[in-house]
Amino acid sequence: MWMTILKFHFEADDVQKLKVLDLFSGVGGFSLGLERTGYFETVAFCEIEPFCQKVLRKHWPEVVICDDITSLKYREDVDLVTAGFPCQDASLAGSSAGITGERTGLFWYVVRALCMVGRPVVLLENVAALLGRGVGTVLGAMAQIGYDAEWNCFPASAVGAPHSRDRFWALAYPREKGWKGPVIDWRTFSCTSRQEVTKLGDCRAICGPEWASGFEAVSMGDGLPARLVRDTIDCCGNAVVPQIPELIGHAIARAEGLTE
Numbered sequence: 001m002w003m004t005i006l007k008f009h010f011e012a013d014d015v016q017k018l019k020v021l022d023l024f025s026g027v028g029g030f031s032l033g034l035e036r037t038g039y040f041e042t043v044a045f046c047e048i049e050p051f052c053q054k055v056l057r058k059h060w061p062e063v064v065i066c067d068d069i070t071s072l073k074y075r076e077d078v079d080l081v082t083a084g085f086p087c088q089d090a091s092l093a094g095s096s097a098g099i100t101g102e103r104t105g106l107f108w109y110v111v112r113a114l115c116m117v118g119r120p121v122v123l124l125e126n127v128a129a130l131l132g133r134g135v136g137t138v139l140g141a142m143a144q145i146g147y148d149a150e151w152n153c154f155p156a157s158a159v160g161a162p163h164s165r166d167r168f169w170a171l172a173y174p175r176e177k178g179w180k181g182p183v184i185d186w187r188t189f190s191c192t193s194r195q196e197v198t199k200l201g202d203c204r205a206i207c208g209p210e211w212a213s214g215f216e217a218v219s220m221g222d223g224l225p226a227r228l229v230r231d232t233i234d235c236c237g238n239a240v241v242p243q244i245p246e247l248i249g250h251a252i253a254r255a256e257g258l259t260e
Contacts, residue, residue, distance in 0.1 A: 016258060017041040018079035021117055023069060023110060027055040029239030030082040033246035039253040044074050069109040077118035080252065083110045084125040084240050090133045099134025111141050123248060124170040125240050128153040131168060138170070147172040152186045159243040171248065184251045
């Protein structure tokens with residue numbers, strides 16, 4: 001029901017949709033945020049956890065779900081690949097192995113996937129601690145396959161959540177696109193105090209008028225639908241805060257010439 005409500009607010013029948021391959025999908029935070037812009041359509045997920053697969057099938061029943069990034073065989077061209085790749089080895093609470101760790105090192109399968117689906121734009125997410133535990137390797141890998149990248153860290157509170165959840169975000173795009181970055185106005189996500197931005201009205205003021213319609217359907221804690229968050233804490237741990245990819249999605253749409 002909540003997906004139907006949100007799509008009603010944000011979709012436009014005459015808008016060209018960019019195809020998304022959503023890797024490490026969790027419960028679909030990337031796709032929820034991107035599809036709310038009206039410019040993106042998820043065509044495939046890759047998610048190994050059975051619980052998350054169940055959530056994805058409920059809300060995206062027509063979208064194929066691949067279950068293992070290490071054996072992914074999806075080869076259709078897409079416009080955007082998203083990947084909130086595992087953070088356990090990069091997290092300050094983790095093993096400190098960084099990008100060489102067994103879990104966070106799955107990033108290399110993101111690079112493999114990019115080489116299988118054309119020359120898409122890629123949106124990456126991980127913990128802020130990746131800055132000291134492998135970000136150079138990540139950005140270097142993008143450069144080696146002919147991508148330019150821009151990146152920053154900002155917290156969930158920058159889009160109205162009442163907690164920090166500071167995360168690293170990177171947008172990379174093939175050099176042949178000729179985009180003159182930065183594509184994203186990273187100042188959009190700044191606020192004077194993380195504690196100040198906790199109310200719906202404050203969030204609307206930061207994010208602009210496109211935020212007003214449909215926002216009541218989501219919770220302030222993690223930006224996920226309130227009913228979903230109440231059902232299980234697993235949802236919050238397996239999703240990005242969807243308001244952030246929504247804002248980045250608008251920036252990508254502008255760069256692609258789909259909107260002013």
